[in-house]
Amino acid sequence: MLDKRMTKEDIFENLKKFQDMDMSYESGRILSSMCTKPDPIAMEAYKMFIETNLGDPGLFPGTSLMESEVIEMLGHLLHLENASGHLVTGGTEANIMAMAVAKYLFQEKHEGVPEIILPESAHFSFKKIISMLSLEAKVVPLDENYKMDVSKIEDLITENTMAIVAIAGTTELGLIDDIEKISEIAYSHDIYLHIDAAFGGFVIPFLDDEHKGDLNFDFKCKGVSSMTIDPHKMGLAPVPAGGILFRHAEHLEKLAVKTPYLSKNKQTTIVGTRTGAATAATWTLLNYYGMEGYRKIVKNAIELTEYTYKKLNLMKNVTVTCKPELNLISFTSNNKSADILKQELYDYGWRVSVAQRPHVVRLVLMPHVKKEHIDRFLTDLNEVLNG
């Protein structure tokens, strides 16, 4: 294979072929993803910083400064002054970092197997984390509203409880756990609390009063130790852009490893070499859109979700699972299973996914999805179900 070279022309012809096999967000047919088409201004910034490596920040002090400004802005968004953290590859890495910190803190005082209390609705990244960090999972069932059943948490606390995890914007249904109450429990027992707002972090702060009310889900709750917030979901940043924020600088320091031959003498990330391009893209987006710009993006997504909710509720043989809190919506049908529906919609060109708890069809209404796509989708769905 490698002994025959291709011309540049052939290469790009081939690249185009590969690209044509992919789905595009622009088609409006991806209703299953929490990622979206990156904003053009973010792509421009990304390209400009494509050679940077934040694993060796002494060589790229400007990019490194940008990372600290992004962390400061994300902290501000989540009501934390002097946040510590990093822009990482995504929610998975952010969650790993938080749980590694919690484990190191636990091991300073305890000998037993560390236990993590998390809801049934936790993202599958926690399966990886539980296995990699050799944790014992104490799973909190969901209540009748599909949220972490807060009344069951205290029963699961033992002297080996290392951390509690709660979700602000679940991956499957987009629901927000009662962080305020969970924070009180964690604070009163002096237990590390991590909030996974990988998705919700770029939605909840921008909801209007009617949708947000007096909801507190972030560092305003004094029991919250760390949060995951991903720019590459509703932040409109190109992949890979995840965020991890710690309330206490000394917690991030628990991850520090000496890096003798690099330009700075320590690293507090899991990966070594890492792009500064996503940081530049995120810095650009936060400054370009600001609160006002993101409020508009979120408003549009929520309005389309409410429109879809209303239409689905009127459709014959459709049951909507729950009232959406964010721009996700789920449903079932009494004449076809979720898996069959997913397959039949696939044949119409739609990509939807199936949630497991409960077993329902799941739609994510990201900014690349427009009203005309939804109208077309609903027509096709009606034909699949009632045609």
Ligand SMILES: *Cc1c(COP(=O)(O)O)cnc(C)c1O
């Ligand atoms: C998407 C998501 C993750 C994982 O993020 P990646 O960027 O895919 O690693 C973690 N938690 C929640 C709640 C998510 O929605």
